[in-house]
Every structure is written in C-alpha cells, then in structure tokens.
Amino acid sequence: MQNPSWKMTGESDCLLCPMRQLSIFAGLTIEDLSPLGMVVEDIHLPAGATLYRQGENARYAFTLRSGAMKLSVHRRHQDENRIVRLLRYGDLLGFEGLNQARLHYQHTATALDASDLCLLDLTALNRLSEDRPKVRQALIGRWQSALEEAEFQLVEIGAGKAEACVAAFLCHWCRVFPDGAWVPFPIERKELADYLGFSAAHVSRVMADFKRNGYVKESGKRINIQYIPLRRIAGA
Amino acid sequence: MQNPSWKMTGESDCLLCPMRQLSIFAGLTIEDLSPLGMVVEDIHLPAGATLYRQGENARYAFTLRSGAMKLSVHRRHQDENRIVRLLRYGDLLGFEGLNQARLHYQHTATALDASDLCLLDLTALNRLSEDRPKVRQALIGRWQSALEEAEFQLVEIGAGKAEACVAAFLCHWCRVFPDGAWVPFPIERKELADYLGFSAAHVSRVMADFKRNGYVKESGKRINIQYIPLRRIAGA
DNA sequence: CGACAAGTTGAATTGTATCAAGAATGGTGG
DNA sequence: CCACCATTCTTGATACAATTCAACTTGTCG
Structure with missing residues (x-):
C-alpha cells in the first residue's frame, strides 16, 4: 500500500x-x-x-x-x-x-x-x-x-426550497450534540452546496440570512444553532 | 395478520x-x-x-x-x-x-x-x-x-435540471430491457414528480416535450425509448 | 355515451443559477 | 506581530428554471 x-x-x-x-x-x-x-x-x-x-x-x-x-x-x-x-x-x-x-x-x-x-x-x-x-x-x-x-x-434535503434543506441539514448535523452547543463545522459553502444540490452562492445567501435572523451563529469552523423555526421555513 | x-x-x-x-x-x-x-x-x-x-x-x-x-x-x-x-x-x-x-x-x-x-x-x-x-x-x-x-x-436524479433527471430516470427504469423494447410503465406523472422532486405539471411538460421530440413514445401504461440525447440534455 | 381522473398547457410568480465585484478570512513569511 | 496573498464568503443584477393555479384536453372505465 x-x-x-x-x-x-x-x-x-x-x-x-x-x-x-x-x-x-x-x-x-x-x-x-x-x-x-x-x-x-x-x-x-x-x-x-x-x-x-x-x-x-x-x-x-x-x-x-x-x-x-x-x-x-x-x-x-x-x-x-x-x-x-x-x-x-x-x-x-x-x-x-x-x-x-x-x-x-x-x-x-x-x-x-x-x-x-x-x-x-x-x-x-x-x-x-x-x-x-x-x-x-x-x-x-x-x-x-x-x-x-x-x-x-x-427526503429532507433532496427536495424543497433551499432554506428548508439547509435548516434540515444543520439540525441533522448537530443532532448528536447537546442543544445550543458549538459544533465543529468543517464544511465550506461550496461543499455544502454540492451536498444539498444548490449553487454555492445561493447556499451562502441562505446561511447569511440565517445568521442575520439569529437562527445560527458561526465562528471559525464551528457553528451554533440558536433556534431554527423549521415549521415556518418548511411551511412557506 | x-x-x-x-x-x-x-x-x-x-x-x-x-x-x-x-x-x-x-x-x-x-x-x-x-x-x-x-x-x-x-x-x-x-x-x-x-x-x-x-x-x-x-x-x-x-x-x-x-x-x-x-x-x-x-x-x-x-x-x-x-x-x-x-x-x-x-x-x-x-x-x-x-x-x-x-x-x-x-x-x-x-x-x-x-x-x-x-x-x-x-x-x-x-x-x-x-x-x-x-x-x-x-x-x-x-x-x-x-x-x-x-x-x-x-446523484443522477437529485440535482440538475428536470430534463436531465427525467431522462436519467427513464434510461434507468428501462435498463434491464432490450434497447427499443416497450417497457411497462405504471407510474403516473404525480408519482414520477414525487420521485424526482419536481411538480407534476413540470414533469408533464418535460415528458410531453420528450414525446414531441421523438425521444420516447408512450402507449397505455408502457413506454418506449427511441433515443435520448443524454449528453446534450445534461451538457446544457 | 357520460363521468371522473389524469395529462397537458398557458400566464404570472417565485426560486435559483450565473457572473462578477467587493469584503472577510486564514495562512505565510518577514 | 503585521503585511500580504490566496482563498472563501457575501452580495447585487440579470437570466433562466420551476412552481402555482386554473382552464382545457385526453384517456379510462362502467
């Protein structure tokens, strides 16, 4: 080898x-x-x-x-x-x-x-x-x-609007950590986009919105979910 | 039971x-x-x-x-x-x-x-x-x-334009039959849409286009792939 | 033949891609 | 520690793709 x-x-x-x-x-x-x-x-x-x-x-x-x-x-x-x-x-x-x-x-x-x-x-x-x-x-x-x-x-990521997909993914990614924890997040926008099936620019937009709305925080390669109104995002 | x-x-x-x-x-x-x-x-x-x-x-x-x-x-x-x-x-x-x-x-x-x-x-x-x-x-x-x-x-269906997804699916569905065969196709537009993650109306449009262009034929619950220019559709 | 379900199509609207420019970030060497 | 570079992120404008809703057509089955 x-x-x-x-x-x-x-x-x-x-x-x-x-x-x-x-x-x-x-x-x-x-x-x-x-x-x-x-x-x-x-x-x-x-x-x-x-x-x-x-x-x-x-x-x-x-x-x-x-x-x-x-x-x-x-x-x-x-x-x-x-x-x-x-x-x-x-x-x-x-x-x-x-x-x-x-x-x-x-x-x-x-x-x-x-x-x-x-x-x-x-x-x-x-x-x-x-x-x-x-x-x-x-x-x-x-x-x-x-x-x-x-x-x-x-099911959760392959269809629906970008907001819902990103939200579902973030919750899924952080699921094994306690609520509100700072979770390692070594995923670039481009990679997240390839994973979710959107363009990097659009994923960036959604993430930026989430941060502006206070749903999540990001610092270095870690992320912190405050509160994501899944129901509202998906119900749109 | x-x-x-x-x-x-x-x-x-x-x-x-x-x-x-x-x-x-x-x-x-x-x-x-x-x-x-x-x-x-x-x-x-x-x-x-x-x-x-x-x-x-x-x-x-x-x-x-x-x-x-x-x-x-x-x-x-x-x-x-x-x-x-x-x-x-x-x-x-x-x-x-x-x-x-x-x-x-x-x-x-x-x-x-x-x-x-x-x-x-x-x-x-x-x-x-x-x-x-x-x-x-x-x-x-x-x-x-x-x-x-x-x-x-x-990979083949979860991302990309509807044309490419439908084309990939049709080829995949018919793959075990000989080329040009009439293949059982008991799938409604709505179901195909749920599978591919598009709206029924849009899937219908794509299928109708494919039929108009002579890529496929449909009769009853059977389908017949004539020739699908995969490369051209995906390359768009 | 009539009735109901499924398919098709159009117009308006929303969502996303693309391209490009500027801002932030991380890493490197001085 | 800072200046610098390269990469990544953000954002805007525009074009394209897909959804929605509704009307209409076609198909199916009794």
Whole structure:
C-alpha cells in the first residue's frame, strides 16, 4: 500500500481504543480479535487529502476516529461532483468491497479536516464477519445506517426550497450534540452546496440570512444553532 | 395478520418458484429450506393498495414477483409524500426489521399496479440468515443494492435540471430491457414528480416535450425509448 | 355515451443559477 | 506581530428554471 497522502502512525490495540464502543468491534473480547490476525494500522490525513478514489481497487475499509470526511462521486456528463455522504467520529467508510461483490471503491473519500482513521483489511474483516456474529451484526448495522443516511438526504434535503434543506441539514448535523452547543463545522459553502444540490452562492445567501435572523451563529469552523423555526421555513 | 387489502392466494414452494434465481433463496436446496419451517405465503394486491405503512410493526418482508410498487415516506412539516424507491420483479421490500434493530417499517409500500408478492416471516428469515451463509450473502447484497439505488437517486436524479433527471430516470427504469423494447410503465406523472422532486405539471411538460421530440413514445401504461440525447440534455 | 381522473398547457410568480465585484478570512513569511 | 496573498464568503443584477393555479384536453372505465 503506497499512497503518498497517507501517513502511518503505528498500530493500535483495538481493545484499548477509546471509541471501541462505537466501532464494529464493540462487544468483542481479546479472544475474539487476536486469533484472527486482524492487524489495524492508524493513519492520519491532513485537511483536503484524498484517502481513496472512486474506481480504485478496494482492499481496506476505514474507521474515522477524528476529523470529518466526505464521500463524493463523479457525475457522468457533468463536471461537478456530488457529495453523497458526510462522515464523522465513529463512521465506517470504504466497506463496499465487503461481500466480495464490489471490488472497487464506489466513491472518492476526501478529508474535510485533519482526520485520524484506522485501516481494516477487507479480507480479514470478511473472515471475522463470517466467524463472529457480533461483527456481522455490526456490519449489517452500518449498511442500514448508510441507507438511512442516504434516505435522509433524499427526503429532507433532496427536495424543497433551499432554506428548508439547509435548516434540515444543520439540525441533522448537530443532532448528536447537546442543544445550543458549538459544533465543529468543517464544511465550506461550496461543499455544502454540492451536498444539498444548490449553487454555492445561493447556499451562502441562505446561511447569511440565517445568521442575520439569529437562527445560527458561526465562528471559525464551528457553528451554533440558536433556534431554527423549521415549521415556518418548511411551511412557506 | 389481518390486513383487509391483502388477499392470500395460497402457499408456494420456493423450490419451484420461477424467480428463485433472482430471490434471496437462490442457490439453496430443499435441505436448506425445509427444516427451518420457512412458510411462504403468496399475496395479491390490486393497483393502489397499501401493503404496509410507515411506522407499523414489521413482522414480514416481501418479495415482489410481478407488478410494481413504490416506497414512500411522510415528510415532517410537509404534506407531500416523497417516493424513496420504485420496485419491480425480484425486488425485496420490508426487510428493515431484519437485524432486530428496526422494529417498524420505515416506509409506506403501495402497489403502482396489480402485484403479486410472497411473504417472508422476518423471525424465520433471521434464523435462516444465521444458519445459511448463502442467504446471508443474498440479504447483504439486497442492502447493498438498496444503497446503490438510493445513491443513484441522489446523484443522477437529485440535482440538475428536470430534463436531465427525467431522462436519467427513464434510461434507468428501462435498463434491464432490450434497447427499443416497450417497457411497462405504471407510474403516473404525480408519482414520477414525487420521485424526482419536481411538480407534476413540470414533469408533464418535460415528458410531453420528450414525446414531441421523438425521444420516447408512450402507449397505455408502457413506454418506449427511441433515443435520448443524454449528453446534450445534461451538457446544457 | 357520460363521468371522473389524469395529462397537458398557458400566464404570472417565485426560486435559483450565473457572473462578477467587493469584503472577510486564514495562512505565510518577514 | 503585521503585511500580504490566496482563498472563501457575501452580495447585487440579470437570466433562466420551476412552481402555482386554473382552464382545457385526453384517456379510462362502467
């Protein structure tokens, strides 16, 4: 594996990982993990770096331990990129090669922010999934949540006016944080626009309006939702 | 199970099913299926009937054997329905309750056309999936294709001008048929609009234009793609 | 044939893209 | 710490795309 944008930062012990309860190895003991030769490497990506590209041979899956990433696809007959998913702490990516059905990555994975990931060999993961029902359940859960996320995007974001889409996205993005918290927001206007399917200029307009109206505050790469009158915006 | 819109039409022998190669039981023998008490009922739905509703308790999954169905969700703060997926011959639906994680249907399933389905008990299917790697693989494959379908909708249909979206959808809908074939098309303008995220009036305009330009022909509930200049439409 | 649902079309209005200019921001080297 | 650069963000004017509402046409089925 020789990707110039990767920086190996050593091996990790999954059993000591602080995010293990969120990961696909949640609930496994050392007896489950060690005999299978599951070597896990840590890698670090600077903001803007590409982890893998759509169409490349898929040999590894990744768990995002910190930072944020986007998955995008190249559109046929179109130069723009469509962002298919935004990922944060605890998310799994690059697992389209599991099931042996897809040998290539379906997306291009790019770091939105400096990110740490751990790297999982797909062959070993497949074996592990066969032998350990808990791993299997966890992986199926990942498919399920990827599907739910895609449907969220279709339903809440894929149609309607820009105001409603932006509002729905902001609430969704901040949902795991307490109300009123300052939430990391390493997403540029252009990227948000690619994700929502609007132009960067228009997304900027909507965000600026929201800030003027006091719905949200922004400072550096963090955002703070004060109060978004979802009902009023959507009901328009 | 007492749903007034269902009509049980008897039990089926999965081993004799003409669509078994497409189903999740492909590759299984009678030894695989019979000992698990997997009873399969057939049901018939008239056009417009509802198979299940979003939020209902999920006890069964279904395989669509003929006809066509739509999966839709109710939007918060919005009266319109968004169509999340269109299903045809061989598709599996209602399997969100597998993995024990989701006990309720996530969508409302409605027949677009008179449809035949077979009904699979989720508990039995779960057991079968635990014991039979082939079934498990097949189910994972269904998740994968559901996810791919959702991403197709996001990427090819969820953004861009209405002409391009309609064109992409028509090509996608007809993809499994030979070029130039008359393809069943039991989708009303309003439904197509809900699926694509446009108004019925505008979809109608686009379709009418396509017909005037000779890109497609329509007759009854069937459609015939002559030639759609995808590149020109998208390149605008 | 009549009645009702679905499709088509027009005109006015709203929403969004595009292009371009100016303002804010972040990072860099002195 | 500041000046400078490059990038991103904001904003305005204009053109285009889509919605809405309503009238009208076509299709379907009893």
